[in-house]
Amino acid sequence: MASERAYSGSFVLAVLWRALLLAMLLAALVYLVGRTQYYATALVVVLCGAVIITDLTMLAARENRAAERFLDALSASALETPVQRSAIPDTLRAAYDRTLASLRQNRRRQQQQGEYLQTLLDTVPAGLLVLTADGGLELINRAAHRLLGETAPRLSELPSLGAAAAAQLAALAPGTHRIVQTATGRRLLASATQFATPGNPPQRLISLQRLAGDLDAVELTAWDDMARVLAHEMMNSLTPIASLSQSLDGLLRTGGGTGEVAAALETITRRSQGLLRFVERYREVADLPEPQPQTLSLSQLLQDVDRLIRPALVERGILLESRVTPPELAAEADPDLLEQALINLLRNAADAAAEAQEPRIGIHCCIENGQLVIAVSDNGPGLTPEQREQVFVPFFTTKPGGSGIGLSLARRIAQAHGGRIAILANEPRGSIFRFSLPA
Ligand code: ADP
Numbered sequence: 094m095a096s097e098r099a100y101s102g103s104f105v106l107a108v109l110w111r112a113l114l115l116a117m118l119l120a121a122l123v124y125l126v127g128r129t130q131y132y133a134t135a136l137v138v139v140l141c142g143a144v145i146i147t148d149l150t151m152l153a154a155r156e157n158r159a160a161e162r163f164l165d166a167l168s169a170s171a172l173e174t175p176v177q178r179s180a181i182p183d184t185l186r187a188a189y190d191r192t193l194a195s196l197r198q199n200r201r202r203q204q205q206q207g208e209y210l211q212t213l214l215d216t217v218p219a220g221l222l223v224l225t226a227d228g229g230l231e232l233i234n235r236a237a238h239r240l241l242g243e244t245a246p247r248l249s250e251l252p253s254l255g256a257a258a259a260a261q262l263a264a265l266a267p268g269t270h271r272i273v274q275t276a277t278g279r280r281l282l283a284s285a286t287q288f289a290t291p292g293n294p295p296q297r298l299i300s301l302q303r304l305a306g307d308l309d310a311v312e313l314t315a316w317d318d319m320a321r322v323l324a325h326e327m328m329n330s331l332t333p334i335a336s337l338s339q340s341l342d343g344l345l346r347t348g349g350g351t352g353e354v355a356a357a358l359e360t361i362t363r364r365s366q367g368l369l370r371f372v373e374r375y376r377e378v379a380d381l382p383e384p385q386p387q388t389l390s391l392s393q394l395l396q397d398v399d400r401l402i403r404p405a406l407v408e409r410g411i412l413l414e415s416r417v418t419p420p421e422l423a424a425e426a427d428p429d430l431l432e433q434a435l436i437n438l439l440r441n442a443a444d445a446a447a448e449a450q451e452p453r454i455g456i457h458c459c460i461e462n463g464q465l466v467i468a469v470s471d472n473g474p475g476l477t478p479e480q481r482e483q484v485f486v487p488f489f490t491t492k493p494g495g496s497g498i499g500l501s502l503a504r505r506i507a508q509a510h511g512g513r514i515a516i517l518a519n520e521p522r523g524s525i526f527r528f529s530l531p532a
Contacts, residue, residue, distance in 0.1 A: 108149065115149075122142070166189055220301035240279070258274060265297075285297050389428050395415045406454075411452040412452065434503040438526045443471070449523075454471045466528070470524070473523045
């Protein structure tokens with residue numbers, strides 16, 4: 094503070110004495126020109142005045158340059174690499190040091206806050222990405238690094254994410270979630286939220302969670318959907334039952350016609366039975382019996398399944414090809430449950446293939462990557478990635494009269510044995526339902 098005052102004081106003093114000298118020269122000039130004939134002397138006085146004015150201008154310019162150098166010395170880069178002290182005017186050095194120290198402290202505080210925030214985000218087990226409105230990647234936490242590997246300035250440039258998943262994430266509306274598959278084949282549950290900081294456009298926070306084991310998140314959604322289906326079915330049956338019971342009550346009180354009473358009773362019975370059937374189907378999915386595993390020959394299992402479904406296939410002109418490699422391959426599983434799962438998959442394959450010109454389905458058992466795989470294939474219309482997620486939702490069906498429990502049951506059977514079902518595309522068309530069990 095004191096040196097700033099001394100500095101501005103010395104500048105004012107330098108200007109003052111020059112101004113005083115100029116005033117004196119001006120007075121001498123007026124006197125010489127007005128009262129005497131010493132024109133040569135007057136000329137000298139004018140020259141002296143010009144010299145002082147030039148000096149004054151230079152003084153001001155020097156001050157400007159000093160101020161400029163001072164500000165340059167405080168620029169952002171100077172915070173990291175201090176400028177040469179000789180570049181700073183002597184009178185400003187103390188002020189420069191103080192300002193620099195205070196700027197550095199502020200910057201350190203900001204860095205600490207940034208680091209604190211990053212550490213906090215890194216402790217979150219879910220992968221987090223902050224996206225700008227134009228798809229720029231503002232921030233990425235450690236879990237996201239682990240999931241996506243190498244980072245990039247833009248979402249679409251993340252190599253292991255892939256273009257398809259990047260486009261899906263970019264289009265993910267705030268408050269929604271979906272499953273995306275990365276270029277490396279990893280399936281992630283992505284959820285989006287939106288936030289805005291004052292003075293900045295809104296940004297989206299995308300959280301990514303790995304789907305552990307067999308599609309936890311899909312299952313979660315499936316249970317959600319199932320609860321909705323249950324509520325819907327029950328309301329469909331219970332609402333008319335309730336209102337019919339009410340009108341029945343009225344009819345009985347007023348001694349209404351027996352015909353009306355009988356009709357109402359019949360509807361109630363029909364609805365109740367429908368509800369009972371529905372609950373039975375629900376129990377089939379919900380109460381899967383505990384598997385009783387035993388060693389069973391897969392060739393034998395395929396023969397049994399073949400015997401069961403072949404007549405229906407022959408009737409529909411569908412070709413079935415079954416193969417076990419090696420033929421003596423055995424599985425450690427519950428025979429009834431495994432047979433049930435395979436029949437469900439084969440029935441679906443037959444329904445899908447029935448639409449083809451030369452309907453053909455296949456069942457192939459083998460060992461792949463240490464897993465026992467039973468692949469059921471068809472040359473039907475195939476499934477889109479969206480459909481592949483939906484088909485496991487209990488009661489999801491696209492068939493008139495379909496129950497929508499075949500696949501969810503098959504998947505529960507696979508899970509109960511520590512295995513899973515994956516859906517792949519068949520070549521040149523159709524799908525492959527890949528039922529795998531630990532070998
Ligand atoms: P349902 O056969 O009673 O419809 P599922 O749970 O077995 O019930 O199947 C659910 C839905 O999945 C089917 O309605 C069908 O749309 C679809 N699906 C199943 N298997 C296949 C397949 N191999 N090819 C095409 N779509 C299939």
